[in-house]
Amino acid sequence: MLQVKNLSKTxxxxxxxxxxxxxxxxxxxxEFIGIMGPSGSGKSTFLNLLATIDQPTSGTIELNGxxxxxxxxxxxxKFRRRELGFVFQNFNLMPTLTVEENIVLPLTLDGEKISVMKKKLSRLSEQLGIAPLLKKRIAEISGGQAQRAAVARAMIHxxxxxxxxxxxxxxxxKSSKDVMKLLQQLNKREKATILMVTHDPLAASYCQRIVFIKDGQLIxxxxxxxxxxxxxxxxxxxxxxxxxVENEF
Known part of the structure; x- marks a missing residue:
């Protein structure tokens, strides 16, 4: 579903x-794929190119053709809003909005019907265990709950x-394990395709495949x-x- 060919960024x-x-x-x-490598290896650059936040110097990215x-x-x-979902380290939730308003934001921007939004919100919030939090402000919930809300927002469309x-x-x-189990659940039950950049080996162990990048190259x-x-x-x-550092152990 995703084909990356000779992707370069200078x-x-x-x-x-x-x-x-x-x-x-x-x-x-x-697939559920983890992307790992040393700091400065190109992981974030790669993710930014996939996210269309940046453009490649050469090479192509094709999502379903x-x-x-x-x-x-x-x-x-429109492509970014409809075809891609994003989960960030800092959650990137709107503090002035409720959990519910944050989650449905992508649908609101697309002008979706309220009845459709409510139906999707109800199903997803129950599935992710955050239904009791929907009317709360972001400042009123924990970091783990905020990340669950961010995952819900990323998956609502x-x-x-x-x-x-x-x-x-x-x-x-504990919150890290909860979030990773949540992503794993979405991958297995909803067949969600996930690419995750991480430094954390434990988080990476929830993936099906790990791709290692060093000095801008897949190694x-x-x-x-x-x-x-x-x-x-x-x-x-x-x-x-x-x-x-393998010889130091």
Whole structure:
């Protein structure tokens, strides 16, 4: 459903910095993929390109056969709003709105009927365990609850692809596990396709596949084959190799 071909991104005019170098990746419908690598490896750049927040220097991104970078600004905004869902480390919720108002915001912007919004909101809030929070303001709920609300907002319009950028970065251990179980549940039950950038090996162990990026290049990947605990251990070993510290253990 997602095809990335020879994707490159270079910043600067006189002094050029290649953030991504001819990266290729195929994502099948319903996959849950983690993107990992050292700081400055190109993970966030890659996610920004997928999110159409930035444009590639060369190469293509196709989501179900559509290349958003061939669209005009108005069409790109509509593509981003309808085809993609976003979950951020800092939640990016509107503090002046209630949880309910935050969740339905994408549908409000699209002019959806109130009856349709209420139906989708009811189903999703029950599924994600946040129905009792809908009338509360963002300041009145915990970080874990806020991230659940952010996931609900990202999924309310049933996007083709959910992009998560360090979704557990500001959460404690229990809240992190709760959010990752939630994403895993959405992936398995709703067949949501998810790409997640993370530094956290435990969060990554909830994925089906991990793609490793270093110096702007895809340098390898592993798949979960023998359960989450074994996958966590494999992730740790691969991160140690990538960081060049495997001989210190």
């Amino acid at each position: 910043y600067g005019d006189e002094i050029k910095y290649k953030a991504l170098k001819a990266l290729n990746l195929t994502v099948e419908d319903g 559509k290349n958003p970078n061939e669209l005009n600004q108005e069409a790109i905004a 049933q996007p083709q692809l959910l992009l998560a950028d360090e979704p557990t970065g500001n959460l404690d251990t 390898g990947e592993i798949r979960q084959m023998n359960g989450q605990k074994q996958f966590y251990n494999e992730i740790m070993v691969n991160l140690a190799k990538i960081e060049g």
